[in-house]
Amino acid sequence: MIEAIALTRKFSEFIAVDRLSFQVRPGEIYGLLGPNGSGKTTTMRMLLGLLKPTMGTARINGFDVLENTVEAKRFIGFVPEEAVLPDRLTGWEYINYVGDIWRVPRGSERDEEIDELLTLLDIKDASDDLIETYSKGMARKIGIVAALIHTPKVLILDEVQAGIDPRGAATIKEILIGLRDRGTTILMSTHVLEIAERMCDRIGIIDKGKMIAEGTMAELRLKAKGQQSLEDIFLDLTGGPDMQRIAAFLGEDS
Amino acid sequence: MIEDLLILLKHDLTGTVRIRNVKGKRSEQRSAWRRYSRYFAAIAVAIVILLGILFMSDLLGWEFFQAVLIDNIEFGSTIFNFIIIMSFMGSIAISVTTVGNSSRMEYLMTMPITLKTLFLEKTIVIIFYNAMLYLVIGTPIIIGFALASGSSIALFSIPIFIIMLLANVTLGVSLGGLIGLAIARFLAGRRRLKQVGWFLGTTVAILFSTFYYFSLFTSEDGFGQIFSVIFDFARMLGLSSDFSPGGAMNAVSLRLIVGLPIHMTDILLAILFLIIPAFFIYANAHFSEAAHYSGWLASGSKRSSKEDIRIAHTTWNPSTLPLIKMSTTTSVSMWYNTASVRREGRVLANYLVGPLRMVLFLFLFLLTPGGDIAGFAPFIIISAMIPFAVSYGVYFAGYELVYEGKNLMNLQLAPASLSDYVKGKVFSAVPFTLIAITIASVLVIIVEPTLWIYIPAVMISSIFLTLASGGIASYSAATGGDFKAERNISRQRGSAVQMPIRSMWSMARAFLLPNILGFAGLGSMLAVGIFIGPIYTYLAVPLFALICIQIMRYYTGKTGRKLQTIEATEYM
Numbered sequence: 001m002i003e004a005i006a007l008t009r010k011f012s013e014f015i016a017v018d019r020l021s022f023q024v025r026p027g028e029i030y031g032l033l034g035p036n037g038s039g040k041t042t043t044m045r046m047l048l049g050l051l052k053p054t055m056g057t058a059r060i061n062g063f064d065v066l067e068n069t070v071e072a073k074r075f076i077g078f079v080p081e082e083a084v085l086p087d088r089l090t091g092w093e094y095i096n097y098v099g100d101i102w103r104v105p106r107g108s109e110r111d112e113e114i115d116e117l118l119t120l121l122d123i124k125d126a127s128d129d130l131i132e133t134y135s136k137g138m139a140r141k142i143g144i145v146a147a148l149i150h151t152p153k154v155l156i157l158d159e160v161q162a163g164i165d166p167r168g169a170a171t172i173k174e175i176l177i178g179l180r181d182r183g184t185t186i187l188m189s190t191h192v193l194e195i196a197e198r199m200c201d202r203i204g205i206i207d208k209g210k211m212i213a214e215g216t217m218a219e220l221r222l223k224a225k226g227q228q229s230l231e232d233i234f235l236d237l238t239g240g241p242d243m244q245r246i247a248a249f250l251g252e253d254s
Numbered sequence: 255m256i257e258d259l260l261i262l263l264k265h266d267l268t269g270t271v272r273i274r275n276v277k278g279k280r281s282e283q284r285s286a287w288r289r290y291s292r293y294f295a296a297i298a299v300a301i302v303i304l305l306g307i308l309f310m311s312d313l314l315g316w317e318f319f320q321a322v323l324i325d326n327i328e329f330g331s332t333i334f335n336f337i338i339i340m341s342f343m344g345s346i347a348i349s350v351t352t353v354g355n356s357s358r359m360e361y362l363m364t365m366p367i368t369l370k371t372l373f374l375e376k377t378i379v380i381i382f383y384n385a386m387l388y389l390v391i392g393t394p395i396i397i398g399f400a401l402a403s404g405s406s407i408a409l410f411s412i413p414i415f416i417i418m419l420l421a422n423v424t425l426g427v428s429l430g431g432l433i434g435l436a437i438a439r440f441l442a443g444r445r446r447l448k449q450v451g452w453f454l455g456t457t458v459a460i461l462f463s464t465f466y467y468f469s470l471f472t473s474e475d476g477f478g479q480i481f482s483v484i485f486d487f488a489r490m491l492g493l494s495s496d497f498s499p500g501g502a503m504n505a506v507s508l509r510l511i512v513g514l515p516i517h518m519t520d521i522l523l524a525i526l527f528l529i530i531p532a533f534f535i536y537a538n539a540h541f542s543e544a545a546h547y548s549g550w551l552a553s554g555s556k557r558s559s560k561e562d563i564r565i566a567h568t569t570w571n572p573s574t575l576p577l578i579k580m581s582t583t584t585s586v587s588m589w590y591n592t593a594s595v596r597r598e599g600r601v602l603a604n605y606l607v608g609p610l611r612m613v614l615f616l617f618l619f620l621l622t623p624g625g626d627i628a629g630f631a632p633f634i635i636i637s638a639m640i641p642f643a644v645s646y647g648v649y650f651a652g653y654e655l656v657y658e659g660k661n662l663m664n665l666q667l668a669p670a671s672l673s674d675y676v677k678g679k680v681f682s683a684v685p686f687t688l689i690a691i692t693i694a695s696v697l698v699i700i701v702e703p704t705l706w707i708y709i710p711a712v713m714i715s716s717i718f719l720t721l722a723s724g725g726i727a728s729y730s731a732a733t734g735g736d737f738k739a740e741r742n743i744s745r746q747r748g749s750a751v752q753m754p755i756r757s758m759w760s761m762a763r764a765f766l767l768p769n770i771l772g773f774a775g776l777g778s779m780l781a782v783g784i785f786i787g788p789i790y791t792y793l794a795v796p797l798f799a800l801i802c803i804q805i806m807r808y809y810t811g812k813t814g815r816k817l818q819t820i821e822a823t824e825y826m
């Protein structure tokens with residue numbers, strides 16, 4: 001269970017997240033959508049205790065992330081937007097590092113589980129290479145395996161499918177849906193509205209740090225006066241491309 | 255917490271001290287020689303030292319050694335204190351750097367461990383790096399003496415030495431870290447004060463610690479007035495050493511070897527100096543955590559000021575100044591380099607004050623024997639300008655080139671000459687050399703007014719020396735630099751534990767070559783002036799300048815060509 005209660009974060013004078021409140025319940029996939037710079041990553045960082053909210057509270061399974069940081073983090077598997085992993089370790093070593101920290105018992109069971117996940121995501125053959133040799137998508141896949149290896153009750157995923165090949169993305173989708181059905185709480189952000197539409201049970205759209213719409217797909221459709229696809233709803237709420245300026249720009253060039 | 259700490263340490267070290275090659279096909283397979291050479295070198299050094307001591311004591315007899323050691327027993331304190339001061343001076347920005355760059359450790363920060371544990375682990379790794387050299391050299395010396403003495407009690411001094419050494423390095427590093435955090439706390443939110451504040455804070459910390467050391471070194475008389483209270487107190491307690499961690503270490507290790515009596519108070523003091531570092535390293539972790547959460551370390555670029563300041567995007571263009579001909583690339587690079595160093599106050603302070611450490615210790619060892627070389631003092635001050643001129647070249651052109659990191663790609667793609675770009679970095683060091691040398695010149699004139707006649711010559715030569723040094727350093731950076739340094743906590747800007755230039759040979763060339771050039775050049779110019787006539791010094795200046803310029807041009811040209819060929823995998 002993830003609870004954001006009036007989360008607010010200011011960077012100097014700039015309000016990046018503005019009194020954001022929402023809940024993600026166990027067995028639910030919640031999609032956080034919003035234009036670039038709307039505050040999705042900042043919100044997730046506050047939920048993880050990486051950033052201190054200027055105001056408001058974040059709770060994970062009842063634990064306040066600032067007061068009971070360690071207990072709260074124990075539940076969470078996190079895949080960051082831009083994976084900065086220890087370059088000088090191999091993928092396999094890094095996953096085991098995470099396993100050790102979360103006290104997943106060492107042994108053949110853990111090794112098999114890691115192997116299985118690596119195989120599922122097609123990076124088994126690279127797992128004995130140094131992370132610095134990985135491509136962007138490969139590093140991200142290692143990050144995903146590391147986040148799943150300690151069977152977290154709460155998953156926080158920041159644009160997890162970005163840069164992942166179609167097969168990988170489909171695999172991740174199936175895994176997430178399976179985990180949800182087994183009761184995992186999942187919060188994910190994405191710019192691919194199709195993914196959000198197909199995977200998420202509920203969706204929150206934020207703009208300039210504020211929640212501007214929230215609900216299931218059906219509820220959002222109602223709110224956006226009959227727009228059908230999520231893309232139309234999204235563009236309707238946050239504004240679409242400025243066709244006049246585009247035309248002007250293209251005109252200048254020729 | 256301890257278990258978490260051990261897990262962190264274990265996995266952190268897996269990456270750094272990897273002995274076996276990794277199995278993957280993509281990763282570089284390093285030859286056995288490259289994997290083992292550092293360890294072999296360390297072991298070889300240790301064995302040579304050990305055997306040397308055993309051989310000498312066989313030859314001269316232990317009694318001789320014992321007499322010499324007893325006569326100079328205080329020298330042990332001096333060396334041990336030196337180690338602490340060196341660890342301290344190199345660590346002033348350590349914690350601030352670690353906390354400030356914590357976004358690069360996001361994967362660690364999301365782990366269910368307290369940040370205190372995390373920062374503690376990083377500090378321990380830094381202590382490990384700091385202590386390595388002293389352990390490799392010191393342990394065989396102690397083992398050698400202990401074995402040579404033939405007394406079994408003396409063998410206890412070996413573990414005592416290792417534990418006390420680690421404790422003392424811990425003391426130096428964590429104290430440095432704490433002072434850096436204190437400076438950062440004080441400067442939080444004061445944008446305008448940042449640069450000056452870091453500069454003053456670092457300088458004061460270094461000067462103060464040097465004076466403390468100096469007063470220990472010269473013990474009772476002279477300089478140590480400020481600390482005489484501490485010494486009196488120590489004597490009152492009945493300590494056989496002075497009241498310093500190095501003294502305490504000496505009292506329970508070296509004295510044990512040579513069989514001098516050890517008082518109960520010495521032991522108590524040694525225990526005290528085991529407890530204090532433990533307390534400090536914990537405090538350092540505690541305040542690092544506080545610093546992370548409170549956000550007062552947010553780096554300058556991410557804080558905006560209260561008033562709305564319109565940023566004018568102009569670049570300073572020195573090529574409009576008379577006599578200076580410079581391409582746009584060079585002047586842009588010069589501006590960019592200065593701006594990027596200045597942005598982080600602690601980095602600037604570290605660069606500016608860095609050579610001071612070297613110079614102060616040069617002074618200490620030259621000046622302490624007594625007043626007999628007092629006449630040379632001005633020359634020593636003049637020679638102190640050389641490390642400044644050289645280091646600024648190395649920092650601004652060498653280190654900063656490495657810290658370009660990923661930006662190298664933009665440079666390689668830009669339609670501009672990389673040699674010109676490198677020249678800009680070299681030139682950006684000149685104003686700083688000028689400031690340092692002006693200060694030193696004032697000192698020289700105060701100490702020995704008659705030397706004024708050489709000052710202009712020295713100033714001009716130092717500036718050209720900076721150019722030569724920058725050129726050489728840029729080439730060292732291009733050939734031996736670790737272009738991923740910014741991603742490695744212990745190699746980052748201002749961290750001073752591991753240098754961004756990885757290859758030993760490149761590092762040696764960057765520092766030795768220009769220092770030799772400087773000491774030989776300035777030395778002979780001054781000698782000519784004093785023995786034949788000042789006019790000859792001035793005749794030599796153009797020659798020296800020309801040599802320096804040629805060196806710079808030769809090396810920046812080579813650097814430019816080398817940079818063009820660096821592959822993306824080295825910096826991405």
Ligand SMILES: Nc1ncnc2c1ncn2[C@@H]1O[C@H](COP(=O)(O)OP(=O)(O)OP(=O)(O)O)[C@@H](O)[C@H]1O
Pocket residue numbers: 011014016034035036037038039040041042043081556
């Ligand atoms: N450390 C920081 N200092 C200052 N401003 C910041 C900082 N981190 C984020 N911001 C600002 O906060 C706002 C929200 O950023 P955030 O990264 O949360 O956006 P996002 O919704 O994740 O965007 P994207 O879709 O591009 O990932 C942005 O305007 C950003 O500039």
Ligand SMILES: [Mg+2]
Pocket residue numbers: 040041042081158
């Ligand atoms: Mg984001």
